[in-house]
Amino acid sequence: MTSTVSLIKCTTYDERAVAGAVRQAVDWVGGIEKYVQPGQRVLLKVNLLRASAPDEAICTHPAVIKALVTLVQEAGGHAVIGDSPGGPFTRGWVRGAYDKSGVTQVAEETGAELNWDFGQTHLAHPEGKIVKGLEVGTYVTNADVVIALPKLKTHGFMQFTGATKILFGVIPGTVKIGYHSKFPEPARFGEMLIDILTLIRPALTVMDGIVAMDGQGPSAGDPFRVGALLASADAVALDVVAATLVGLDVRSIYPLQAAIDRGLTTGKIADVSVVGETLDAFAIQGFRAAATGTSSRGIFNLLGDVVRHQIVAAPYATEKCVACGICVRNCPEQAIMIVDKRARMDLSKCIRCYCCHEFCPERAIELRKPWLGRLLGVV
Ligand code: SF4
Ligand code: SF4
Structure with missing residues (x-):
């Protein structure tokens, strides 16, 4: 079945403009009621790589998070904002990321819950290709619904940080380090990311591509204004659209190649139903790949x-x-x-x-x- 990805222009982080664009993007893929039922606990899995200000383009922008919180609350859901940044998964460390990235302010303004649960549990994944079980934060497993909010960025190791990479953050804190040791080869790491995706299965993904990051992403690149918001129930299809939008070779992106190998996508934009804007309407030029060499x-x-x-x-x-x-x-x-x-x-x-x-x-x-x-x- 062809997956649908909505693509909408939004060139500013003005809260009203972002709220309108996010609402439209989600409506084009069925509306928030398709994904959130009244009374459900909804984890908004954001990208909080580390404590950094919104204009550094490292973390999901707070205006996008706020727009999603509002939609979830309108649908009767209980919104919880969470992520496990790099480093220890502790109150002090995570608080620093919440505060500097603007997430604390979003919670204060909307009444959304910030995650302070630092527990972990083992989830079996018998269908996993290379990972048959994973250590996952209980803030993820306690949610009824997971909505992912990635930032569009390059990535030195995986080539691209998007909907398929963001779920690595469900592995708590320094436990992540062990997975790097276990899967040092990028193709295997990409396979592991697809195993995480097929385990967690976010109901909806909304990508912040308003100001992306090119070059030495995911944290040392440069902010790059793409002016796009994307939404889809299919995280893989969303990444295919986002990567194509900025001119990256889909097959150079390890998790997407793994997804192609498993038949989760053809990797071709022609096989995705893009609603809203056309990719040509963005005419992105000069977006630099992560020139680390790992894409070979x-x-x-x-x-x-x-x-x-x-x-x-x-x-x-x-x-x-x-x-x-x-x-x-x-x-x-x-x-x-x-x-x-x-x-x-x-x-x-x-x-x-x-x-x-x-x-x-x-x-x-x-x-x-x-x-x-x-x-x-x-x-
Ligand atoms: S390279 Fe960066 S992270 Fe490492 S010790 Fe120096 S400042 Fe700290
Ligand atoms: S790139 Fe090398 S030095 Fe840096 S964290 Fe990885 S293994 Fe360590």
């Missing part, structure tokens, strides 16, 4: 790690490093030490997951491609 799937599948590491980008801490230690605590391979007040990466241990780059609050980590990667023009 064919090469990855053929080469071992030794050769691969001569091609793809490696992390280096620059003089901006303040020796806070966040990268040290989030490295799945214990490949980082603080030496002379600066982070030093042991590249012989490094699996190129780029978690350090993602979580560094100072944007102090550069991803440098080795000479062979530059020579081969690998992107």
Whole structure:
């Protein structure tokens, strides 16, 4: 059956404009009543990668979250806003992300509940392809309905952060680190993301693509005005539309390639029913992919790690490093030490997951491609 994705223009974070556009986008895929019944506990799974201000384009913008809260409440649902940012899944750490990203203010203005449940449980997933069970936050399992609110961004490791990547946040805090160790190869990590998607099965996804992030996403790229909101019951189809909209090669995105391999999508925009605006109406130009080299799937599948590491980008801490230690605590391979007040990466241990780059609050980590990667023009 053809999946439907709604696509609407919205070029501002003015709350009234966003509220109207989100309402329209959701109406085009059946209306909020199709997804939320009165009395249901509805988790709005937002992207709160780390404590960052809305104009940094790292987290889902609070205006988009507020618009969804309003719709859920109008349908009689109880809206809960939650995510597990990188780092420890603790009250103090999460509060910092809520406050700086504007989520606390959304909760105060709307009466939505902020998640303070830091428990976890094991969910069996017998249908999973490579993951037969997962540690998941109880804030997710206690919800009757999950609505995902991703931000449109590039991603150094997966190439794209969207509806299929955002659900990695259902794995609590530092437990996520173990999954990077277990699946260091990007194609396998992409497969794992699709296993998470098929386990959690969000009822609806609404993507904030008003100001996206290109280049060194998901946290060290540049804000890029795309001016789009998207909504769909099919997270994979939504990512196909969003990636195509900004000019990314769908097959270069690991979770989408995994979804293609499983027959969840053809990966072709022609096979998705896009309602609302046409993609041509946006005429996006100059959106930069994440130039880390990990998108060279064919090469990855053929080469071992030794050769691969001569091609793809490696992390280096620059003089901006303040020796806070966040990268040290989030490295799945214990490949980082603080030496002379600066982070030093042991590249012989490094699996190129780029978690350090993602979580560094100072944007102090550069991803440098080795000479062979530059020579081969690998992107
Ligand atoms: S590289 Fe960034 S995260 Fe790591 S210690 Fe330096 S400032 Fe902190
Ligand atoms: S050094 Fe950075 S890129 Fe390498 S394994 Fe550690 S977190 Fe991942």
